[in-house]
Amino acid sequence: MSANVQTDIGFSFTGFMQRGGRTGPHRDGWGITFYEDNGYQTFKDPSPCYDSPMARLVQKNPIKSRAVIAHIRQANRGHVALENTHPFTREQWGDFWTFAHNGQLSDYQILLQKGKHQPVGDTDSEAAFCWLLNELDRKYPQKPADMKAMFRYLGDLCLQLQAFGIANLLLSNGTYLFSFCANTLHWITRRSPFGQARLIDEDITVDFQQEATPNDVVTIIATLPLTSNEHWHKMAAKHYVLFHDGVNIADKSI
Amino acid sequence: MSANVQTDIGFSFTGFMQRGGRTGPHRDGWGITFYEDNGYQTFKDPSPCYDSPMARLVQKNPIKSRAVIAHIRQANRGHVALENTHPFTREQWGDFWTFAHNGQLSDYQILLQKGKHQPVGDTDSEAAFCWLLNELDRKYPQKPADMKAMFRYLGDLCLQLQAFGIANLLLSNGTYLFSFCANTLHWITRRSPFGQARLIDEDITVDFQQEATPNDVVTIIATLPLTSNEHWHKMAAKHYVLFHDGVNIADKSI
Numbered sequence: 001m002s003a004n005v006q007t008d009i010g011f012s013f014t015g016f017m018q019r020g021g022r023t024g025p026h027r028d029g030w031g032i033t034f035y036e037d038n039g040y041q042t043f044k045d046p047s048p049c050y051d052s053p054m055a056r057l058v059q060k061n062p063i064k065s066r067a068v069i070a071h072i073r074q075a076n077r078g079h080v081a082l083e084n085t086h087p088f089t090r091e092q093w094g095d096f097w098t099f100a101h102n103g104q105l106s107d108y109q110i111l112l113q114k115g116k117h118q119p120v121g122d123t124d125s126e127a128a129f130c131w132l133l134n135e136l137d138r139k140y141p142q143k144p145a146d147m148k149a150m151f152r153y154l155g156d157l158c159l160q161l162q163a164f165g166i167a168n169l170l171l172s173n174g175t176y177l178f179s180f181c182a183n184t185l186h187w188i189t190r191r192s193p194f195g196q197a198r199l200i201d202e203d204i205t206v207d208f209q210q211e212a213t214p215n216d217v218v219t220i221i222a223t224l225p226l227t228s229n230e231h232w233h234k235m236a237a238k239h240y241v242l243f244h245d246g247v248n249i250a251d252k253s254i
Numbered sequence: 255m256s257a258n259v260q261t262d263i264g265f266s267f268t269g270f271m272q273r274g275g276r277t278g279p280h281r282d283g284w285g286i287t288f289y290e291d292n293g294y295q296t297f298k299d300p301s302p303c304y305d306s307p308m309a310r311l312v313q314k315n316p317i318k319s320r321a322v323i324a325h326i327r328q329a330n331r332g333h334v335a336l337e338n339t340h341p342f343t344r345e346q347w348g349d350f351w352t353f354a355h356n357g358q359l360s361d362y363q364i365l366l367q368k369g370k371h372q373p374v375g376d377t378d379s380e381a382a383f384c385w386l387l388n389e390l391d392r393k394y395p396q397k398p399a400d401m402k403a404m405f406r407y408l409g410d411l412c413l414q415l416q417a418f419g420i421a422n423l424l425l426s427n428g429t430y431l432f433s434f435c436a437n438t439l440h441w442i443t444r445r446s447p448f449g450q451a452r453l454i455d456e457d458i459t460v461d462f463q464q465e466a467t468p469n470d471v472v473t474i475i476a477t478l479p480l481t482s483n484e485h486w487h488k489m490a491a492k493h494y495v496l497f498h499d500g501v502n503i504a505d506k507s508i
Contacts, residue, residue: 038374039336041298057311082293083350090345094372096337116370118348120292 002177002243003218006064009034011197011206013059013070015226018201020049020072028075029085030055033098034063035174040096044085066245067174071100078123087170088129090117093143095173097133101125102223103166103182111164128167132157148242148250151178155240155252162238170221177243179221181235187221188232189246197227217246256431256497257472260318263288265451265460267313267324269480272455274303274326282329283339284309287352288317289428294350298339320499321428325354332377341424342383344371347397349427351387355379356477357420357436365418382421386411402496402504405432409494409506416492424475431497433475435489441475442486443500451481471500 001009013032021027030052031044041063049055049072071086078084086100105111105124112119112127115134119126135157136150144150154171158180161167169180179185190197192215194208212218221243225232235241242250255263267286275281284306285298295317303309303326325340332338340354359365359378366373366381369388373380389411390404398404408425412434415421423434433439444451446469448462466472475497479486489495496504 036336039339041336042296044295053315061307082290082295085293091372091374094374096374118345120345120348120350 001065001068001218001220002172002246003066003216004245004247005213005216006066007216007218008062008064008211009068009070010059010062011199011204012220012222012226013062014204015199015201016070016072016222017049017055017059020052020055022050023201024072026072026074028080029073030071031085031087032058032068032070033087033089034065035067035172036063036065038095038174040089040098040174042087042089044082044087046080046082046085067172067177069098069100069170069172071102076104077125078121081121083121084123084126086125088126090129090133092117092133092137093140095143097171097173099125099129099132100170101128102168105161105165105167108164124165128161132161132171147176151176151240151242151250154178155180158240159238168223175244177219177221178240179235179243180240181237183237184223185221185235186223186225186232187219187235187241188225188227188230189217189219189248191217191246196229198229200226200228219243219246219248255319255322255472255474256426256500257320257470258499258501259467259470260320261470261472262316262318262465263322263324264313264316265453265458266474266476266480267316268458269453269455270324270326270476271303271309271313274306274309276304277455278326280326280328282334283327284325285339285341286312286322286324287341287343288319289321289426290317290319292349292428294343294352294428296341296343298336298341300334300336300339321426321431323352323354323424323426325356330358331379332375335375337375338377338380340379342380344383344387346371346387346391347394349397351425351427353379353383353386354424355382356422359415359419359421362418378419382415386415386425401430405430405494405496405504408432409434412494413492422477429498431473431475432494433489433497434494435491437491438477439475439489440477440479440486441473441489441495442479442481442484443471443473443502445471445500450483452483454480454482473497473500473502
């Protein structure tokens with residue numbers, strides 16, 4: 001999620017968490033990171049999301065945030081463990097960057113080069129995250145003044161990653177939310193006039209007209225649409241979209 | 255806490271959390287980090303611990319762990335915000351290191367040198383943490399084979415920090431727990447035969463004979479003793495003690 005106001009993600013998370021073992025096969029852990037200004041709070045658990053007590057707590061008491069990354073895991077590379085549970089967070093340029101990956105990489109040991117950031121667990125995903133940050137650190141030893149240029153370069157790096165397999169990616173520092181589509185990623189921006197939304201995975205409908213104020217802009221990005229009665233944009237393969245304050249501010253074709 | 259078995263810290267946390275605004279003045283946030291193998295889970299909140307819903311959740315459902323660091327904050331340097339709330343965690347040598355500080359530093363801008371780790375918030379504590387890790391990284395570009403030697407060097411660095419003020423410190427990677435006493439730090443190791451312990455801050459007594467198994471070794475380190483009927487070791491000023499599996503394995507005089 002990327003939004004221009006502190007937003008409650010409870011509705012989307014309610015649908016999302018069902019896919020973690022009930023309506024979807026991703027039962028090997030889940031996690032969610034909420035940004036609050038420059039800080040963040042992560043809840044994660046290497047057990048299925050749909051029946052996790054901690055997930056129910058998050059669902060019922062979500063932290064209002066302008067940037068959230070959540071993930072449910074189906075383990076392929078790396079065993080089921082807390083250190084292998086997404087999202088992953090590292091400090092770079094004095095910001096906390098948070099990362100989640102959907103897909104699978106092979107023969108990626110070359111990504112485990114020396115650099116500032118080293119993986120702690122044994123997933124392909126954390127290796128890819130550290131590689132991306134190490135490459136960015138190499139090109140930008142200081143925080144770049146032109147963040148859009150940095151994200152364009154990040155888009156090129158994401159393209160290079162696809163040589164190792166499939167990597168649909170989300171990356172945020174709490175201000176920007178960068179999404180890269182390898183083969184499947186969808187997004188929707190909700191703004192005034194708001195309407196109703198009906199979850200696919202639970203029999204729940206929300207009327208955003210009642211929940212939101214006229215200036216709110218909220219974007220949700222997900223592997224597959226979370227609601228059945230709204231139009232979600234399907235991202236083109238090998239394409240990125242960059243969001244800021246809930247708004248699509250750049251994509252690969254710009 | 256440092257322990258040789260996955261241990262429930264609920265009893266100690268129950269006493270500790272009262273000091274976060276009820277029986278003590280540290281009402282500007284609290285946090286707790288539990289290690290699970292190489293991964294960690296942090297709960298933190300920039301509001302008073304004693305009446306925090308998240309703290310009550312942690313108290314009632316503590317994650318069993320072999321290494322835990324908890325902190326309650328009385329803000330002096332840095333505003334009340336999530337990014338300024340201890341403990342702080344950074345990856346170094348492929349491990350997650352977690353840090354908490356009690357004390358206050360002045361004129362510490364010299365610590366904000368270039369290096370791998372940069373603070374995100376504006377506390378003296380996070381600046382000190384990044385400085386320590388950057389100095390360690392400079393001396394040990396790879397994970398040191400002789401960890402006791404590394405901790406001796408860390409003890410020297412902690413001594414240097416005292417030139418800027420007071421820094422009682424805890425640092426752990428989930429395997430080792432390093433404690434440095436500037437002026438006040440106490441510890442107790444509980445092992446067989448276990449007895450009863452009575453909290454100072456709450457009218458609660460626990461019989462560890464009922465809770466622990468004969469081989470358990472559990473050390474609690476705290477600014478001030480948490481129980482009234484046990485003997486806590488008072489650490490000497492400018493002295494460190496290193497714990498591993500609940501056992502004091504090295505201190506400055508060794």
